Amino acid sequence: MSEIIKPENIVYEKTKVMTDKVMHYCPGCGHGTAHKMVAEAIEDLGIQNETIGVTPVGCSVLAYYYFAVDMQEAAHGRATAVATGIKRVMPEKYVFTYQGDGDLAAIGTAETIHACNRGENILIVFINNGIYGMTGGQMAPTTLEGMKSSTSPYGRDLKTMGNPLKISELVAQLEGTYYVTRHSVHTPANARKAKRALKKALEYQKLNKGTCLVEIVSNCPSNWKMTPVESNKWMEEHMFPFYPLGDIKVPQQ
Amino acid sequence: MKELRLMKGNEALAEASIRAGADAYFGYPITPQSEVIEYLMHVQPEKTTGMVVLQAESEIGAINMIYGAAGCGKKVLTTSSGPGISLMQEALSYIAGAELPCVVANIQRGGPGLGTIQPSQGDYFQSVKGGGHGDYKLITLAPASVQETVDYVKLGFELAFQYRNPVMILTDGIIGQMMEKVELFEQQPRITEQFDWATKGKVPGKDHVIVTSLMLQSEEQEKINLRLQAKYREVENNEVRYQEHYCDEDIDYLLVAFGSCARITQKSMEMAREKGIKIGLIRPQTLYPFPVAIIEKLAAKVKGILTVEMNTGQMIEDVKLAANGQTKVEFYGRCGGMIPSPDEILNAIETKLIGG
Ligand SMILES: Cc1ncc(C[n+]2csc(CCOP(=O)(O)OP(=O)(O)O)c2C)c(N)n1
Ligand code: SF4
Numbered sequence: 001m002s003e004i005i006k007p008e009n010i011v012y013e014k015t016k017v018m019t020d021k022v023m024h025y026c027p028g029c030g031h032g033t034a035h036k037m038v039a040e041a042i043e044d045l046g047i048q049n050e051t052i053g054v055t056p057v058g059c060s061v062l063a064y065y066y067f068a069v070d071m072q073e074a075a076h077g078r079a080t081a082v083a084t085g086i087k088r089v090m091p092e093k094y095v096f097t098y099q100g101d102g103d104l105a106a107i108g109t110a111e112t113i114h115a116c117n118r119g120e121n122i123l124i125v126f127i128n129n130g131i132y133g134m135t136g137g138q139m140a141p142t143t144l145e146g147m148k149s150s151t152s153p154y155g156r157d158l159k160t161m162g163n164p165l166k167i168s169e170l171v172a173q174l175e176g177t178y179y180v181t182r183h184s185v186h187t188p189a190n191a192r193k194a195k196r197a198l199k200k201a202l203e204y205q206k207l208n209k210g211t212c213l214v215e216i217v218s219n220c221p222s223n224w225k226m227t228p229v230e231s232n233k234w235m236e237e238h239m240f241p242f243y244p245l246g247d248i249k250v251p252q253q
Numbered sequence: 254m255k256e257l258r259l260m261k262g263n264e265a266l267a268e269a270s271i272r273a274g275a276d277a278y279f280g281y282p283i284t285p286q287s288e289v290i291e292y293l294m295h296v297q298p299e300k301t302t303g304m305v306v307l308q309a310e311s312e313i314g315a316i317n318m319i320y321g322a323a324g325c326g327k328k329v330l331t332t333s334s335g336p337g338i339s340l341m342q343e344a345l346s347y348i349a350g351a352e353l354p355c356v357v358a359n360i361q362r363g364g365p366g367l368g369t370i371q372p373s374q375g376d377y378f379q380s381v382k383g384g385g386h387g388d389y390k391l392i393t394l395a396p397a398s399v400q401e402t403v404d405y406v407k408l409g410f411e412l413a414f415q416y417r418n419p420v421m422i423l424t425d426g427i428i429g430q431m432m433e434k435v436e437l438f439e440q441q442p443r444i445t446e447q448f449d450w451a452t453k454g455k456v457p458g459k460d461h462v463i464v465t466s467l468m469l470q471s472e473e474q475e476k477i478n479l480r481l482q483a484k485y486r487e488v489e490n491n492e493v494r495y496q497e498h499y500c501d502e503d504i505d506y507l508l509v510a511f512g513s514c515a516r517i518t519q520k521s522m523e524m525a526r527e528k529g530i531k532i533g534l535i536r537p538q539t540l541y542p543f544p545v546a547i548i549e550k551l552a553a554k555v556k557g558i559l560t561v562e563m564n565t566g567q568m569i570e571d572v573k574l575a576a577n578g579q580t581k582v583e584f585y586g587r588c589g590g591m592i593p594s595p596d597e598i599l600n601a602i603e604t605k606l607i608g609g
Contacts, residue, residue: 019461049455054321064463070452072324073465075347078317081309085321086452088305089276089329093454111317114310 017043021065028228030218031060033185034127034194038098039067041198051094052086054079056108058100059133077108080115083122094205096123101142102132105167109141112167119176119210123201126168126213129220130239137223141165144242149223164242168215172249178210180249184217184240186232204251217243256437262399262429263288265437266332266358266422269406271298274441276327277305279318281337284370285426286360289332302443312337316344316357323353324464326451328410328444330356334426335364338376338384345419346385349481350466352450354413356406357391358422360429363590371590372426374514377567380423381541388478390485391421392492393540395511399433401538407438416488417450423540425563427513427592488542495544498522499533500551506532506606507551509572510561511540514593518561521598532602540568545575552576559606561598562586 017039025031042051051069055061057076064071074082079097087095104112104126115122131149132138139149139156142164146155156164172180179201183194194216201212217239219231226234260268267289270278280290290308298304309315315331322329333341338359348355359380363373380393392412396402402424409420447453455461468474498519500507510518515536522534535551537544552558557580560569566584573582585601587593 049457052325052452052454061467064465068455068461070455070462071464072321072452073351073463073467074320075317075344078313078320078344081314081317082321082324084307084314085277085279085318085323085329086325088307088318089322089325089327090453110310111314114314 015039015043017048017068018066019068023066024062025059026222028219028221028231029059030129030185030216031127033191034125034216034218035063035066037185037191037195038096038125038198041195041202042069044199045202047094047202050092051096052090054083054086054095054097056097056099056103057134058103060098060100060127061134063098077103077106078111079103079108080120080122080124081111084115084118084120087120087122091121094123094202096125096202098125099127100133101126101128101130101140105141105165109167113171113174116171116211116213117174117176119178121205121208122211123198123205124211124213125198126215127218128215128243129218131220131223133220133223137220141167144238166243168213168248171211171213176210177213177249178251179204179212181247182215182217182243182245184235184245186219186235209251215243217245254439258435258437259432260399260435261288261432262402262424263360264292265399265403265435266406267292267296268437269403270330271296271302271304272438272440273407273410274302274328274443275304275330275410276443277307277322277329278331279307279309279315279329280331281309281312281315281333283334283337285362285372285429286332286334286358288429289358302440312340313344316341319355320344320348320351320353323348323355324351324452326444326446326448326453330358330406332358332360334360335362335368335376338379342385345391346387346389347466348419349389349391350387351464352417353419353464354410354417356409356413356420356422358424361423361425363588369590370426372513372563372592373588373590374425374512374563375567375588376423377540377562377564380421381543381571389481390488390541391419392416392488393421393423395423395538395540396428397512397515397536399428399431399435402428403435403437407441412492416484418484423512425513492539493542493544493546494538495547496536496538497533497547499526500535500547502531502533504531504533505556506530506602507555507558508532508534508561508602509537509548509558509568510534511537511568514561514563517593517595518598520595521602524595524599525602530602530607543571543575548572548575549577549579552579555580557581557583557606559583559585559602561593561601563592564588
């Protein structure tokens, strides 16, 4: 046994960009994997000590405990404004926000659109789980038509509640965005793809060419009221058709 | 190099921020303070001192940019008026909770609502009693001239960093818009210090830095609140500033007024003294911390106090608390953008204070 446990035999190690703090997320929640992909991307690029992250208000509010980089916690919806403040006074740092759909696409829509429109050289990691997780499963701007939540108990009615918002497609139209792409982390293959996108987006930051947004379509087993396995299946069947995975805007060559 | 200039209050404030070595200004236009950002955009300090100037999408955007940049240990400021300052309250509470330094200037206009663009002192309560949610305090400086506006930008940054607390410069449309002779202080260097509480990229071998105002455990949140309160007691003990006129003489009556209104009140005091009325004036320069001790002391010897404000009576509550029932406390004020004349105040001295 002990022969196997040698440094040269190690094929996988937890990234040093994550702390050992026990996560508070529900079992099967995508947030944990999404964190890991962001952290591994930072580690792969060797920029742990040059990165500053901003957490939102939402389930990932405490993400500052998990990322072993300097972190700030923003008011609900204001992460991209906070990141703007950071990046403008520390332009040599890598700055990213990590935000849910309520944070980024409801209360923070103005900050999101204007940060993207100014082309702030930041990375926005956008977790789209179609619901307000933290506050107990209320309707989000991204909640699908007919989807039940605690504030759309009979399903989202487009006539009275409006349409699900494709914010990534929206910001992709702005001159200020450089790279906009949509991924998921519910299978190892998808998670690896997401990580590649995150790495690219962070590398682009050095080019000062504009805002990069990586959307991760994710699950919320607790508030979707499903098991983790069911929630991933539901996500594939319902979320992906409306929020198709893949690049939305890629850098012009 | 020190320099004498004739300047508008708002432009002098902007120039003072460059000279104070500020790293960034984030703001949004609103009358009567838009000259601050206009001046900065015109002068382009980014090319000289490296100071960043950015027009945000809203006051909410601006103050949250302030949070982010202040969290990096940088010298940052914003300015606004009435409705804009109201929009900033959530973030100001976050900034106070996360104990970040910054300077905010409120060039007050009349409210409530969209109100008027004319000067007012109606945001006294908002500044000194909180404004946003939770138990916190803004160190509040009240300049009465263009010169003091300039000096308080420098002082404001010093206090903000000393106590790691937001500082509010509570001025108004009169001081913001009027031109006066002003002595500008020498250009200060921008700070290079790497504060251990600031996000600047993780220092190898050290824990990562977290800037937050969140603490979910009640026991810990109570401790944070008590620590903040201890800081505020220190501020109250060390940072009270006021100007007194004739208060060490044998006076029968006392006036209390701040900011531009105190300058008008000072004129009324001189007119009253010419008439043989023994009267003095206290002008608080810090509204929080409030000059409680001096007013308490004077309340014991005068027959009455008149508080004069450009609102419907806000600071009078603090004057009454300080006087603690030792003497009567009367009020005279104009509001909605109206400015009291020296005669009106003299009349109030004669009718409300002496005759009343
Ligand atoms: C100003 C303000 N309004 C409302 C809230 C309450 N609140 C906290 S989190 C949240 C929604 C979070 O949902 P989302 O951004 O989708 O993130 P998730 O929890 O799903 O990860 C709300 C409404 C708040 N903290 N602040
Ligand atoms: S409530 Fe939903 S989003 Fe939040 S941790 Fe639980 S599963 Fe994840």
